[in-house]
Amino acid sequence: MSHHIVHVKNLHHTYPDETVALRDVSFLIQHGESVGIIGANGAGKSTLLLHLNGYLSATSGEIIIGDDQLSKATLPEIRRTVGMVFQDPEDQLFMPTVYDDVAFGPLNLGLSPDEIEIRVMQALERVGAVELRDKPPYHLSGGEKKRVAIATVLSMLPEILVLDEPTSGLDPHARRQLIALLQAFHHTRIVTSHDLDMVLELCERTIVLHDGKIMADGSTLEIFNDNELLKICRLEKPFAMQGCPICSPDRKPLPTLPPLVPPHSNKPHDHDH
Amino acid sequence: MLAIDGSFLDFKQLDLLALRQTPVHHLDPRAKVLTTFCFIVCVVSFDRYQISAMLPFLIYPAALMAVGDLPFGYILRKIIIVIPFALLVGLFNPIFDRQVLMQIGSLDIWGGWISCISILIRAILTASSAIILVAITGFPAIIEALEKLKMPKTFAIQLLFLYRYIFVLTDEGVRTARARQLRTFGNRGLGIRHFGSLVGHLLLRTWERAERIHMAMLARGFAGEVHSTRRQSHFGRAERLFMGGWITLFILLRLYNVPQLLGGLFTGTMP
Numbered sequence: 001m002s003h004h005i006v007h008v009k010n011l012h013h014t015y016p017d018e019t020v021a022l023r024d025v026s027f028l029i030q031h032g033e034s035v036g037i038i039g040a041n042g043a044g045k046s047t048l049l050l051h052l053n054g055y056l057s058a059t060s061g062e063i064i065i066g067d068d069q070l071s072k073a074t075l076p077e078i079r080r081t082v083g084m085v086f087q088d089p090e091d092q093l094f095m096p097t098v099y100d101d102v103a104f105g106p107l108n109l110g111l112s113p114d115e116i117e118i119r120v121m122q123a124l125e126r127v128g129a130v131e132l133r134d135k136p137p138y139h140l141s142g143g144e145k146k147r148v149a150i151a152t153v154l155s156m157l158p159e160i161l162v163l164d165e166p167t168s169g170l171d172p173h174a175r176r177q178l179i180a181l182l183q184a185f186h187h188t189r190i191v192t193s194h195d196l197d198m199v200l201e202l203c204e205r206t207i208v209l210h211d212g213k214i215m216a217d218g219s220t221l222e223i224f225n226d227n228e229l230l231k232i233c234r235l236e237k238p239f240a241m242q243g244c245p246i247c248s249p250d251r252k253p254l255p256t257l258p259p260l261v262p263p264h265s266n267k268p269h270d271h272d273h
Numbered sequence: 274m275l276a277i278d279g280s281f282l283d284f285k286q287l288d289l290l291a292l293r294q295t296p297v298h299h300l301d302p303r304a305k306v307l308t309t310f311c312f313i314v315c316v317v318s319f320d321r322y323q324i325s326a327m328l329p330f331l332i333y334p335a336a337l338m339a340v341g342d343l344p345f346g347y348i349l350r351k352i353i354i355v356i357p358f359a360l361l362v363g364l365f366n367p368i369f370d371r372q373v374l375m376q377i378g379s380l381d382i383w384g385g386w387i388s389c390i391s392i393l394i395r396a397i398l399t400a401s402s403a404i405i406l407v408a409i410t411g412f413p414a415i416i417e418a419l420e421k422l423k424m425p426k427t428f429a430i431q432l433l434f435l436y437r438y439i440f441v442l443t444d445e446g447v448r449t450a451r452a453r454q455l456r457t458f459g460n461r462g463l464g465i466r467h468f469g470s471l472v473g474h475l476l477l478r479t480w481e482r483a484e485r486i487h488m489a490m491l492a493r494g495f496a497g498e499v500h501s502t503r504r505q506s507h508f509g510r511a512e513r514l515f516m517g518g519w520i521t522l523f524i525l526l527r528l529y530n531v532p533q534l535l536g537g538l539f540t541g542t543m544p
Contacts, residue, residue, distance in 0.1 A: 086488070086489055104493055104495075108493060134292070138285065153493070156494070
């Protein structure tokens with residue numbers, strides 16, 4: 001496992017109800033890269049993430065993590081290598097206390113009690129949550145939950161971190177803290193988000209998904225400057241790149257969308273209630 | 274709805290009480306679980322017309338509350354929640370059981386009344402001991418103790434998950450109910466039909482959540498067994514003393530009706 005690469009080749013996925021979620025997705029992520037995966041709702045981001053640690057299996061195509069191709073035999077090792085942080089920390093923190101939760105992964109790896117203690121404390125230190133160790137998860141704030149959820153994965157010493165919507169539901173301060181925390185990591189990072197400003201700060205490379213296909217894969221800055229692409233993919237420029245509407249009078253406003261319901265449409269059902 | 278919100282916040286407080294540092298909090302959970310179990314067995318095994326002999330048992334919850342530094346008012350409020358259920362059980366006793374057991378002046382006291390009061394006292398004693406057990410031990414520690422006492426592991430995991438997610442689920446339920454309430458304007462909405470779909474949605478969401486939790490567990494190497502970090506708990510002298518002392522007392526109080534003996538001592542008539 002010297003090169004912690006993520007190599008996805010011609011990945012297709014069709015759900016049992018015949019919804020095609022991924023069409024011919026291929027990319028190669030090198031060791032230490034930080035990659036954002038963006039796209040509209042339903043573009044296939046979550047489906048893609050769930051393939052990376054083998055929760056979903058590909059309809060066709062293959063996934064190589066490090067030197068191992070994803071298969072039943074390599075699954076345990078791949079799940080340790082790819083640390084997956086889910087969107088809702090409530091789903092990730094299922095043990096009675098923070099300590100138990102962070103120890104869950106290492107315990108499943110069959111480590112000795114001393115080693116577990118060290119791993120747990122290191123992971124908690126890393127996310128600044130040592131003082132929370134004996135608390136039950138429902139006594140934590142949103143930001144604390146998120147950080148502890150990351151610690152539960154760090155304790156397995158993963159080489160690749162996969163984060164689904166890490167900043168969702170956080171207040172601005174907690175979001176800042178989280179971004180700073182993620183910036184300090186040296187892991188290979190794969191982040192999906194609608195928080196494009198965070199993607200801009202955190203990821204030098206971005207993959208744009210649209211209708212299960214890769215529409216673009218390249219430098220984050222270039223992608224966010226491609227207005228045409230963003231429009232097609234139901235995205236828009238991060239706020240940080242839009243200029244201030246008050247300070248810069250020459251800023252071009254983003255095109256406003258036509259209203260979903262035309263005004264003055266006096267359809268009878270509007271007055272039913 | 275506010276009432277439900279409030280009572281669940283209270284539930285979290287019960288959990289916080291378990292973090293206090295007092296001599297009874299430090300005891301091995303097994304000792305407390307077993308002692309409380311003996312207490313409950315002794316109390317419920319009394320004859321159905323018994324009242325006086327049960328009263329001395331109050332000393333156990335009272336002593337634990339004092340040593341455990343528990344807020345009396347809070348525990349009392351929790352016990353009051355249980356009382357209506359006990360009353361329901363004993364409600365019909367005075368109607369069906371009209372055998373006269375006692376006479377105060379010209380007032381006949383029926384057996385039904387006595388057994389109803391007896392049920393009430395039992396309820397208060399058992400509920401208070403159980404609530405206090407949680408407040409001085411903490412739910413997860415109780416489960417761990419039961420596991421060490423050979424309860425099947427599957428049950429233990431089920432109970433732990435139940436306890437972990439009861440807060441999340443009630444939260445979801447409360448939010449759904451609030452959303453419904455805000456759009457029914459004090460009416461009953463669509464009544465029972467509406468309620469059915471509401472509960473159905475809650476079930477589906479629970480199902481989805483279970484799936485996500487399972488995903489999160491698999492992602493961290495779950496292979497069918499939850500290992501726990503064994504807390505350093507040691508069944509030592511303090512535990513033996515605690516269990517031995519209380520259980521001896523319970524057995525004595527169960528065998529001898531102390532209030533009656535004391536009464537007899539003063540009036541000079543032995544039963």
